[in-house]
Amino acid sequence: MPEYVREKLTLNFPLVTEYLAKRIKDYINNSGKNGGIIGLSGGIDSSVASVLLSKATENFHVLLMPSSSTPKEDLDHAFTILRLINATESKYTIINIDPIVDQFRLAVKTDDKIISGNIKARSRMTLLYAFAQKFNYLVVGTGDKSELMLGYFTKYGDGGVDILPLGDLYKTQVRMLGSYLGVPEDIVKKPPSPALWEGQTAEGEIGLDYETIDSILYLRFEEMRSENEISALVNVPLDLVRRIVRMVKISQHKRLPPEIFRLSGRSINSDWRYPRQWA
Amino acid sequence: MGIKVELAQISSKLGDVEYNLNKHLEILQTSSAECVVFPELSLTGYVLKDLVYEVYKDSENALNKIAENARGCAIVGFIKEVRPGILRNTAGVVVNSQINYVYKFYLPTYGLFEERRYFQPGNPIRDLNIFEYKGLRFGVIVCEDAWHYEPIEALTMLGADAIFIPSASPIRRLTSHKLFIQDNWEALLKAHSLINGIWTLFSNSVGSQEEEYFWGGSMAVSPLGEIKAKAKLFEEDRIIIEINIDENRKNRFFSSFREHISTFHDVLREL
Numbered sequence: 001m002p003e004y005v006r007e008k009l010t011l012n013f014p015l016v017t018e019y020l021a022k023r024i025k026d027y028i029n030n031s032g033k034n035g036g037i038i039g040l041s042g043g044i045d046s047s048v049a050s051v052l053l054s055k056a057t058e059n060f061h062v063l064l065m066p067s068s069s070t071p072k073e074d075l076d077h078a079f080t081i082l083r084l085i086n087a088t089e090s091k092y093t094i095i096n097i098d099p100i101v102d103q104f105r106l107a108v109k110t111d112d113k114i115i116s117g118n119i120k121a122r123s124r125m126t127l128l129y130a131f132a133q134k135f136n137y138l139v140v141g142t143g144d145k146s147e148l149m150l151g152y153f154t155k156y157g158d159g160g161v162d163i164l165p166l167g168d169l170y171k172t173q174v175r176m177l178g179s180y181l182g183v184p185e186d187i188v189k190k191p192p193s194p195a196l197w198e199g200q201t202a203e204g205e206i207g208l209d210y211e212t213i214d215s216i217l218y219l220r221f222e223e224m225r226s227e228n229e230i231s232a233l234v235n236v237p238l239d240l241v242r243r244i245v246r247m248v249k250i251s252q253h254k255r256l257p258p259e260i261f262r263l264s265g266r267s268i269n270s271d272w273r274y275p276r277q278w279a
Numbered sequence: 280m281g282i283k284v285e286l287a288q289i290s291s292k293l294g295d296v297e298y299n300l301n302k303h304l305e306i307l308q309t310s311s312a313e314c315v316v317f318p319e320l321s322l323t324g325y326v327l328k329d330l331v332y333e334v335y336k337d338s339e340n341a342l343n344k345i346a347e348n349a350r351g352c353a354i355v356g357f358i359k360e361v362r363p364g365i366l367r368n369t370a371g372v373v374v375n376s377q378i379n380y381v382y383k384f385y386l387p388t389y390g391l392f393e394e395r396r397y398f399q400p401g402n403p404i405r406d407l408n409i410f411e412y413k414g415l416r417f418g419v420i421v422c423e424d425a426w427h428y429e430p431i432e433a434l435t436m437l438g439a440d441a442i443f444i445p446s447a448s449p450i451r452r453l454t455s456h457k458l459f460i461q462d463n464w465e466a467l468l469k470a471h472s473l474i475n476g477i478w479t480l481f482s483n484s485v486g487s488q489e490e491e492y493f494w495g496g497s498m499a500v501s502p503l504g505e506i507k508a509k510a511k512l513f514e515e516d517r518i519i520i521e522i523n524i525d526e527n528r529k530n531r532f533f534s535s536f537r538e539h540i541s542t543f544h545d546v547l548r549e550l
Contacts, residue, residue, distance in 0.1 A: 011455055012454065012456060015453070018513065019513070022487075023492060027487065272329065275327065276489060277489065
């Protein structure tokens with residue numbers, strides 16, 4: 001990551017912490033919910049989001065939803081975070097999702113790893129919402145800006161949430177925030193992975209490390225620099241810059257509500273623009 | 280002895296005019312200041328989008344209720360229907376139960392802002408006014424108008440010694456140090472104050488509205504460019520500042536404020 005970008009991405013993290021905890025709290029209050037539920041994998045994003053949630057409210061519940069492809073290390077890390085946020089036994093639940101996922105696979109008659117992986121993400125979403133409804137909580141998402149921009153998430157899986165407190169922070173910034181919040185170094189430094197199948201890592205799948213990805217995303221979409229300029233600045237081949245930019249473009253549909261084909265004079269989404277905080 | 284002005288940094292509930300009205304009335308009833316300045320669109324909230332069409336009438340009714348109840352002077356943000364179907368982002372200036380209207384001239388429509396979609400801008404030829412209360416001559420401009428020279432300059436030339444700036448400034452461009460946007464506002468207010476020999480009083484919204492977050496940090500800057508009072512960041516706050524006209528004199532005796540080469544404006548008119 002070029003020093004120039006690192007400097008731009010280094011924020012006042014005490015202020016960011018105060019701000020995000022306040023925003024979570026405000027959103028819970030404004031939506032008339034009693035608290036927040038979060039899925040904790042033991043990775044950097046869900047660890048940081050859990051710490052922020054615990055700072056925003058005492059009313060939080062953590063779901064650990066391992067499957068056969070979850071590394072044991074991740075579960076250990078999840079327990080480390082539970083201790084860090086003082087989540088006593090009533091504040092977390094462990095559910096092995098393998099039997100649920102197997103039922104789906106059987107119904108679909110597939111053992112494709114990508115289809116199965118997405119079923120895992122969507123099973124977790126279903127569990128999170130069921131618990132949220134049970135407690136009158138809302139679902140706190142853990143996706144970061146890098147993943148959201150790349151479309152590196154499962155639509156209606158880990159993408160199916162009520163709020164995304166980390167959605168305006170790149171992975172690199174989430175790591176910095178994690179260090180500030182006292183998340184142990186082995187969690188901060190661990191290669192990010194959705195763990196939807198064994199051996200899967202984000203950087204392996206995308207083909208670049210997150211420091212480089214974030215540099216490209218920041219320079220292209222915030223400073224609006226040209227691909228050639230970015231290739232020179234970040235010192236990566238032009239075709240890799242283009243690949244990242246293309247990932248952002250082809251995943252736009254994942255970031256927007258489903259398209260509605262217009263018939264009326266006022267159609268939802270395109271010209272019927274009400275805030276969430278309507279009533 | 281000056282006049283006391285309160286900056287009422289409130290968190291308006293988006294679209295809930297009744298809730299916001301009650302908050303205004305409570306503050307007006309408990310304030311020890313002669314004049315209370317609320318943020319931009321304080322009766323409705325800012326990030327309204329199409330809710331604009333559902334709350335504008337209620338917001339004007341609420342302003343009328345404030346005028347019936349207010350002692351002294353109050354600056355309140357609401358939406359005025361200036362003719363059927365034409366809405367303006369407006370500050371209601373209530374002086375001794377009389378209502379005057381100040382319209383926003385520069386309507387931000389870029390990045391996160393989309394005011395031109397909903398509002399018509401004010402017209403400087405008809406809509407520039409100054410007011411007087413207990414010997415203080417003041418002007419009012421709304422938020423974005425402080426990001427240009429002319430509105431404040433014109434009000435000062437018309438005789439204002441203080442400018443009240445109801446605002447809805449959201450957080451953006453966070454850096455490693457502090458709030459960049461707060462730095463920007465401090466610089467703007469200091470420059471306006473120094474150049475025009477005036478008090479500038481910035482009353483900002485606070486709290487969450489949709490994706491945006493209004494950072495608060497309301498402040499008063501003297502004609503000598505000093506920040507005389509500062510409200511808290513990120514939470515509701517009420518601060519009182521005493522405006523002393525001697526401070527205007529201190530600036531103007533020893534500055535070139537009295538010089539005004541109006542032919543510059545002839546040049547600007549042609550550009």
